[in-house]
Amino acid sequence: AQSVTQPDARVTVSEGASLQLRCKYSSSVTPYLFWYVQYPRQGLQLLLKYYSGDPVVQGVNGFEAEFSKSNSSFHLRKASVHWSDSAVYFCAVTPNYGNEKITFGAGTKLTIKP
């Protein structure tokens, strides 16, 4: 079985400030990890994904995430946020084999203050 926890339902950050969105996962097998973003009235779009190798993965629009096996975490970071980053961010996990499908976290709504 697998699960994803995003402990922060809402995060507010000033424009230009740095950002970290937290994600903790549980998986009985080696996981593949994803961050998706959902802008208003749109579907989810992939930001980045981690399969193996370097624990820091780069994504679109300056986002990156760091995989930590010891902490069972996959936190998302950005050095300097822009007002257009306001959206809902979803962390997701899927096993690297087996029939279990992708599991999404509840999402973190990010608001950027001017």
Next chain:
Amino acid sequence: DAGVTQTPRHEVAEKGQTIILKCEPVSGHNDLFWYRQTKIQGLELLSYFRSKSLMEDGGAFKDRFKAEMLNSSFSTLKIQPTEPKDSAVYLCASSWGDAETLYFGSGTRLTVL
């Protein structure tokens, strides 16, 4: 390449009506998913197809929800009869296969009165 296309964008139904939502996946993708999205429950998997075969039909959603994939480029989700608690955004997604990126449509917002 065209992304995932969902129609209609909005649907308003009276309680007890039958509604059909439509989805065209990305061309060539093998997997197709239907999700329901609400603020309370988040993303809930309704149905999952692989190469047009129904692999998962969403357990609790079986009785009034039926997804079909008549060909590799078109899927429908029928809700019959609708209830007010079905009000939500219904998302369709497709992918190449296991552990691959999901490509989502913009969703259909359903309101049941």
